[in-house]
Amino acid sequence: MSMLKDQPKNVTVNQLIAMGRNVLESYEKMDAAIDARLLALYVLQCTSSELILHGNDEVADHIKESYMYMIAKRIQGIPLQYITKSQEFMGLEFYVDERVLIPRQDTETLVETIIEYSKQNRVEKAVEVGVGSGCISVSLVHYIKGLNITAIDICENALAVAKKNVKAHQLEEHITLLQSDVFKDYDGEEESLDLIVSNPPYITFDECKGLMGEVKEHEPRKALTDEGDGLKFYREITKEGKKYLKKNGLLAYEIGYLQGEDVCNILKQEGFYNIKLIQDLAGKDRVVIGMKL
Ligand SMILES: C[S@@+](CC[C@H](N)C(=O)[O-])C[C@H]1O[C@@H](n2cnc3c(N)ncnc32)[C@H](O)[C@@H]1O
Known part of the structure; x- marks a missing residue:
């Protein structure tokens, strides 16, 4: 997927969500900010407050890759619920x-x-x-x-x-x-x-x-x-x-x-x-x- 190429190497949780939002916005996806956050909650398997608390923590490479993979599915029009299965x-x-x-x-x-x-x-x-x-x-x-x-x-x-x-x-x-x-x-x-x-x-x-x-x-x-x-x-x-x-x-x-x-x-x-x-x-x-x- 082309958008995976230019990703910065080490990113924090907040940076990852911003990356996801930017990609969704550039594809004119409605609710880009909400979807970017919900997918982060899903991939990190955490609660909203944990997401805020750990916003500056660095994200492991495999998490970043899964997240961007899901963002790619979302820009293909796959409904969020079919990605998060819930x-x-x-x-x-x-x-x-x-x-x-x-x-x-x-x-x-x-x-x-x-x-x-x-x-x-x-x-x-x-x-x-x-x-x-x-x-x-x-x-x-x-x-x-x-x-x-x-x-x-x-x-x-x-x-x-x-x-x-x-x-x-x-x-x-x-x-x-x-x-x-x-x-x-x-x-x-x-x-x-x-x-x-x-x-x-x-x-x-x-x-x-x-x-x-x-x-x-x-x-x-x-x-x-x-x-x-x-x-x-x-x-x-x-x-x-x-x-x-x-x-x-x-x-x-x-x-x-x-x-x-x-x-x-x-x-x-x-x-x-x-x-x-x-x-x-x-x-x-x-x-x-x-x-x-
Ligand atoms: C609008 S969905 C409702 C699903 C779920 N009850 C809901 O409210 O989210 C309609 C369901 O009817 C099923 N269905 C379609 N034709 C049917 C039939 N002839 N007999 C029984 N179920 C049928 C579909 O497979 C689908 O799962």
């Missing part, structure tokens, strides 16, 4: 790599809505469709006592990442992973679930073309789009899932911010009641919930 979600740490969607802060609105609901309603048995990294299922089981989830994904690769996270959080007894195309290979009892939750691939085929390169080129396409109008999974999960939900069971979706009306209508058509549209922290429509009649 993302925080609901205050918990998740392993992530190119096999799964990076958990988004928007999705916390979905999880928080269900946690609030569980304070007034019994939520013991659930299915998640499209588990990906496992961030939703793991967080729900972590925060809702007595909850057991069957977590479905069509992709074997995604399930391998979910398995790693379920294990890391020691929740193997409460989360069962299942490879299935939506409910096709799910053989649970009818009218047995308190909750079905999903953050399905909801980006339309057309919108997918206009996505940022970092997302489009590095995150799994199957996690992003239904290759159609963005509503395919809401139709399918609502129709198929209805029979597995108990009477008054909850269906909870994350949605794209322009899909509120359409998704509410899908729930209405399938006979759900108490349908609500909930906004995220930015005030955008983000979650739809409804109850089975």
Whole structure:
């Protein structure tokens, strides 16, 4: 890599971070200073205060090389989380790599809505469709006592990442992973679930073309789009899932911010009641919930 050639021989932690920032800035990377610092924390395996405390310490050559290697990956557009293999979600740490969607802060609105609901309603048995990294299922089981989830994904690769996270959080007894195309290979009892939750691939085929390169080129396409109008999974999960939900069971979706009306209508058509549209922290429509009649 060309930028490795002109590096000074001995550098301190602060100088290393400045070098990283300069390279990222010269490639017009947004958040250059933040990324340079986060990668330093990762490569040095230290806390923010240790980074400040040891800013003038000299860095070993192999650390400098790993750091600049990661900076090079970042300028190629590889998302920071795929480099550091980690993302925080609901205050918990998740392993992530190119096999799964990076958990988004928007999705916390979905999880928080269900946690609030569980304070007034019994939520013991659930299915998640499209588990990906496992961030939703793991967080729900972590925060809702007595909850057991069957977590479905069509992709074997995604399930391998979910398995790693379920294990890391020691929740193997409460989360069962299942490879299935939506409910096709799910053989649970009818009218047995308190909750079905999903953050399905909801980006339309057309919108997918206009996505940022970092997302489009590095995150799994199957996690992003239904290759159609963005509503395919809401139709399918609502129709198929209805029979597995108990009477008054909850269906909870994350949605794209322009899909509120359409998704509410899908729930209405399938006979759900108490349908609500909930906004995220930015005030955008983000979650739809409804109850089975
Ligand atoms: C938007 S991602 C959500 C991942 C994770 N739950 C999250 O919120 O970060 C959607 C997930 O649905 C999975 N998926 C796509 N098509 C599916 C299908 N037909 N049946 C089950 N899962 C599917 C993808 O592999 C992906 O992991």
